[in-house]
Amino acid sequence: MSLVTSKEMFEKAYSGGYAIGAFNVNNMEIIQGITEAAVEERAPLILQVSKGARSYARHIYLMKLIEAAVIDAEESAGFDLPICVHLDHGDSFDLCKSCIDGGFTSVMIDMSSKPFEENIAVTKQVVEYAHDHGVVVEAELGTLAGVEDEVKVKAEDSSYTRPEDVQEFVERTGCDSLAIAIGTSHGAYKFKPGTKPQLRFDILEEVSRRLPGFPIVLHGSSSVPQEFVDIINSNGGNMPGAIGVPEDQLRKAASMSVCKINIDSDLRLAMTASIRKYFNEHPADFDPRQYLKPARAAIKDMVKHKLVDVLGCSGKA
Ligand code: G3H
Numbered sequence: 001m002s003l004v005t006s007k008e009m010f011e012k013a014y015s016g017g018y019a020i021g022a023f024n025v026n027n028m029e030i031i032q033g034i035t036e037a038a039v040e041e042r043a044p045l046i047l048q049v050s051k052g053a054r055s056y057a058r059h060i061y062l063m064k065l066i067e068a069a070v071i072d073a074e075e076s077a078g079f080d081l082p083i084c085v086h087l088d089h090g091d092s093f094d095l096c097k098s099c100i101d102g103g104f105t106s107v108m109i110d111m112s113s114k115p116f117e118e119n120i121a122v123t124k125q126v127v128e129y130a131h132d133h134g135v136v137v138e139a140e141l142g143t144l145a146g147v148e149d150e151v152k153v154k155a156e157d158s159s160y161t162r163p164e165d166v167q168e169f170v171e172r173t174g175c176d177s178l179a180i181a182i183g184t185s186h187g188a189y190k191f192k193p194g195t196k197p198q199l200r201f202d203i204l205e206e207v208s209r210r211l212p213g214f215p216i217v218l219h220g221s222s223s224v225p226q227e228f229v230d231i232i233n234s235n236g237g238n239m240p241g242a243i244g245v246p247e248d249q250l251r252k253a254a255s256m257s258v259c260k261i262n263i264d265s266d267l268r269l270a271m272t273a274s275i276r277k278y279f280n281e282h283p284a285d286f287d288p289r290q291y292l293k294p295a296r297a298a299i300k301d302m303v304k305h306k307l308v309d310v311l312g313c314s315g316k317a
């Protein structure tokens with residue numbers, strides 16, 4: 001099977017009350033850990049590539065690794081794993097065009113920090129080019145706090161999505177899915193220690209009422225498992241007060257109109273925890289395969305848990 005867009009995935013997820021996991025990829029071990037989990041769970045999958053990932057690993061390497069994962073799933077498990085390759089947080093028409101021309105099946109154009117009319121104009125331009133090439137487009141309204149690609153948005157500069165804007169935005173841009181801000185944020189420090197993390201389900205409900213049947217996307221949806229934070233902190237790391245989105249709230253969002261849930265920080269935490277622990281326990285080892293093998297396994301276990309217990313998309317491919 002070739003790579004697919006997210007269109008059919010989202011239609012099924014919307015009606016089935018589950019969400020597709022969109023995991024950020026940067027290298028071979030991350031791609032293998034995620035896709036092995038998806039194959040074993042028979043789960044549809046979105047692999048997403050940020051601008052930073054693209055300049056770290058280069059487009060061609062990530063593309064070929066993802067193509068290899070599709071072939072490997074077919075050959076080793078006899079399973080047609082539906083994979084959508086998505087550009088995460090595209091910040092210009094040119095970047096989106098380059099990814100579309102380079103074989104991605106989905107792109108995000110993120111003009112959420114720009115004024116409404118500018119967001120509409122650039123998103124519309126990307127949608128026209130993407131749709132001409134059989135590619136789907138995610139756009140964003142509202143601003144998340146946190147760090148992406150060296151751009152840091154302070155909590156006080158973030159803003160929830162205004163439900164009264166969404167209909168006009170979707171109609172005028174023609175985008176295929178919409179990322180909204182309801183209290184999630186990027187990175188490992190999403191809520192202040194001692195406060196109760198709470199997503200704004202009232203905003204999500206109002207957005208869905210105004211956009212019936214339309215797929216909604218949640219960014220910044222790592223749950224920052226405390227077992228990883230503890231392993232990191234007890235093996236030489238320093239991540240005090242790292243807190244994520246409670247998994248039961250993500251599960252609830254997935255049962256509503258949220259069809260795509262973005263996870264990157266949890267991959268980083270799983271990998272870093274495993275590598276720190278390995279080095280602490282095996283100070284004389286220096287073969288990268290020795291510490292990357294358990295790191296890849298840690299990613300696989302974490303992703304399986306998300307697919308089964310959080311996203312609810314196990315068995316849906
Ligand atoms: O939302 C941002 C993702 O976590 C990607 O992060 O831009 O550092 O690759 P990155």
Ligand code: 13P
Pocket residue numbers: 024088089185186187188218219220221222223262263264265266
């Ligand atoms: P996290 O930092 O919560 O993993 O969010 C990732 C994300 O939104 C990628 O676009």
Ligand code: ZN
Pocket residue numbers: 089148186219220262
């Ligand atoms: Zn994001």
